[in-house]
Amino acid sequence: MRGVPDRPLIVILAAGAGTRMRSRHPKVLHELAGRPLLGWVIETARSLDPAQIRVVIGSGSQAVRDAFPDADLHFVDQGKPLGTGHAVRTALTGVRGNPRVLVLYGDVPLLPQEELRALIAAAQPGQLALLTAERDEPQGYGRILRDERGGIRAIVEQADLADSPIEAIREINTGILAASADDLASLLPRIQNDNAQGEYYLTDLVALALAAGLVVTTHRARDSDLALGINRASDLARAERKIRLRIVEDLLNQGVRIRDPDRFDLRGTLEAGADVAIDVGVVFEGAIHLGEGVRIGPYCVLRDVELGEGSEVYSHCVLEGVKTGKGVRIGPFARIRPETSLGEGDRIGNFVEIKNTRMGADSKANHLAYVGDADVGSAVNLGAGVITVNYDGENKHRTVIEDEVMIGCDVQLVAPVTIGRGAFIGAGSTIVRDAPAGGLTLARSDQKTIPDWKRPGRKD
Ligand code: UD1
Ligand code: CA
Numbered sequence: 001m002r003g004v005p006d007r008p009l010i011v012i013l014a015a016g017a018g019t020r021m022r023s024r025h026p027k028v029l030h031e032l033a034g035r036p037l038l039g040w041v042i043e044t045a046r047s048l049d050p051a052q053i054r055v056v057i058g059s060g061s062q063a064v065r066d067a068f069p070d071a072d073l074h075f076v077d078q079g080k081p082l083g084t085g086h087a088v089r090t091a092l093t094g095v096r097g098n099p100r101v102l103v104l105y106g107d108v109p110l111l112p113q114e115e116l117r118a119l120i121a122a123a124q125p126g127q128l129a130l131l132t133a134e135r136d137e138p139q140g141y142g143r144i145l146r147d148e149r150g151g152i153r154a155i156v157e158q159a160d161l162a163d164s165p166i167e168a169i170r171e172i173n174t175g176i177l178a179a180s181a182d183d184l185a186s187l188l189p190r191i192q193n194d195n196a197q198g199e200y201y202l203t204d205l206v207a208l209a210l211a212a213g214l215v216v217t218t219h220r221a222r223d224s225d226l227a228l229g230i231n232r233a234s235d236l237a238r239a240e241r242k243i244r245l246r247i248v249e250d251l252l253n254q255g256v257r258i259r260d261p262d263r264f265d266l267r268g269t270l271e272a273g274a275d276v277a278i279d280v281g282v283v284f285e286g287a288i289h290l291g292e293g294v295r296i297g298p299y300c301v302l303r304d305v306e307l308g309e310g311s312e313v314y315s316h317c318v319l320e321g322v323k324t325g326k327g328v329r330i331g332p333f334a335r336i337r338p339e340t341s342l343g344e345g346d347r348i349g350n351f352v353e354i355k356n357t358r359m360g361a362d363s364k365a366n367h368l369a370y371v372g373d374a375d376v377g378s379a380v381n382l383g384a385g386v387i388t389v390n391y392d393g394e395n396k397h398r399t400v401i402e403d404e405v406m407i408g409c410d411v412q413l414v415a416p417v418t419i420g421r422g423a424f425i426g427a428g429s430t431i432v433r434d435a436p437a438g439g440l441t442l443a444r445s446d447q448k449t450i451p452d453w454k455r456p457g458r459k460d
Pocket of ligand 2 (some may be wrong): 229231232
C-alpha cells in the first residue's frame with residue numbers, strides 16, 4: 001500500500017500478573033541489571049525505529065505507567081489478563097492501515113535487535129514470522145510441533161502437554177512474532193480459550209494461520225539464552241548473570257582490568273579511561289565514570305560516581321553521588337553520600353562519613369569523622385573524631401572551614417559555624433561560635449590535677 005510507512009508497529013505484552021514470581025510487584029517492573037524488565041524491552045523496541053510502541057498493561061497498570069512516563073509509549077489497558085492472544089487483540093483495536101506488527105513479550109528482555117529485524121522483514125502480508133529457540137531445558141515454554149518434512153504445524157503450551165512425547169521437543173516458542181495487521185485482525189478473533197489454562201493463547205495463531213493458508217516461517221534465535229523468558233526469581237538471576245557476562249566482555253575488550261568476571265556487577269553504565277583496574281566483589285550502580293588509571297579495591301559499592309584520573313578507592317567503601325578531582329584516595333571503610341565533591345589529592349580514610357560537602361584540594365579526613373553539610377577549603381586537616389554537628393533536631397546547618405585550617409582530634413563544630421583561614425582548633429573542643437582566621441581556638445576546660453587525691457577505699 002502506497003504511503004504506508006514501512007516502520008513496524010510494536011506491541012509489548014506486559015499485562016500478566018506474574019504469579020510465578022511470588023511478588024507483590026508487577027513482574028515487568030522487576031529489575032534486571034538495574035533496570036526494569038520492561039525497560040529492556042522498550043529499549044530494544046525503540047532501536048527498531050517503530051511507527052508506534054503499544055504497551056499492553058493490566059496487573060499493576062498504574063505502577064507500570066508511572067515507571068514509564070515517556071511520551072512515545074501508548075498504553076493499552078487489557079483489564080483482566082485473559083491470555084496473550086487477547087492481549088494482542090486488545091492492543092490492535094483501532095489500528096488503521098496495514099503496518100507490520102511485531103509482538104514482543106515484556107518478560108523476554110534480552111533479545112538482540114538484529115534477530116527482530118529479520119523477523120519484521122519476513123512478515124509480508126500472508127506471512128507469519130515466528131522466532132524460536134533451541135533450549136536444553138525447554139520446560140515451561142511452548143514447544144514447536146513440526147511435520148515429517150520439517151514444516152511447523154503448531155505450538156503446544158507446557159500446561160497442555162500432559163506427559164505427551166512432545167515434552168521432549170527442545171525447540172521452543174520465544175513468544176516473539178511478526179505479521180501484518182490485517183492478517184492479525186482476521187486471525188486473532190478465531191482464537192479460543194479451550195485449553196488447560198482457560199486462556200486465549202497467542203500461540204494458537206500458528207495453527208490458525210496455516211489453516212487459513214498463510215505461510216508461517218520460523219527463525220531460530222542464535223543464542224538461546226537470549227530468548228530467556230522471566231517467570232521466576234531463578235530466571236531473573238540467570239538473566240542477570242547473562243547480562244553481566246556480556247557487560248564484562250565489553251569492558252574487558254575496552255581494556256578495563258576486571259579481576260574476576262564472576263565477581264563483578266554493573267547495574268547501570270560504566271565509562272572508564274585507560275588502565276582502570278577493578279578488584280573483586282565491586283557493585284556499580286547508576287552512571288559511573290572512572291578516569292584514567294583509577295583503581296577500585298575489593299568489595300566496594302559505587303552508585304552515580306565520577307572519579308578523577310589516578311584516584312584510588314580502597315576496600316569496603318560505599319560511595320554514592322560523589323564527584324572527585326584527580327588523585328583522590330578513599331578508604332578503606334569510608335562512606336561518602338550524595339552531593340559530595342572532593343578536590344584533587346584529597347584523602348578520606350577509614351570510618352569517615354561525608355555527606356553534602358564540597359572539599360577543596362589536598363585536604364584530609366583520615367580517621368573516624370563525620371563531615372556533613374560542609375564547605376571545606378584546600379589543605380585542611382580534619383583530625384580523628386571530628387564531627388560537624390549539622391542537625392539541631394529541626395533543621396540542617398552548614399559548616400564552613402576555610403583553607404589551611406587544622407582541626408584537632410575529637411572536635412565538634414556546631415553549625416552554623418565558620419572556621420577562618422589558617423585557624424587551628426585545639427583537640428577536644430566544642431566550637432559553637434565562629435573561630436577567627438589564623439589563631440588557636442580552644443573550647444574545653446583547662447586541665448588540672450588534684451595532687452593529694454585519695455582513691456575511694458573498698459567498703460566491706
Ligand atoms: C509464553 C508463550 C510460550 C512461550 C513463552 C516464552 C503463550 C500462550 N505462551 O508463555 O509459548 O514459550 O511465553 O517466554 O503466549 N501477558 C499479557 N496479557 C495476558 C497474559 C500475558 O500481557 O493476558 C503478558 C505477560 O505480562 C508476559 C507475556 O505476556 O509479559 C507472556 O505471558 P506469560 O504468562 O509469562 O506466558 P508464558 O507462560 O511464559
Ligand atoms: Ca513468560
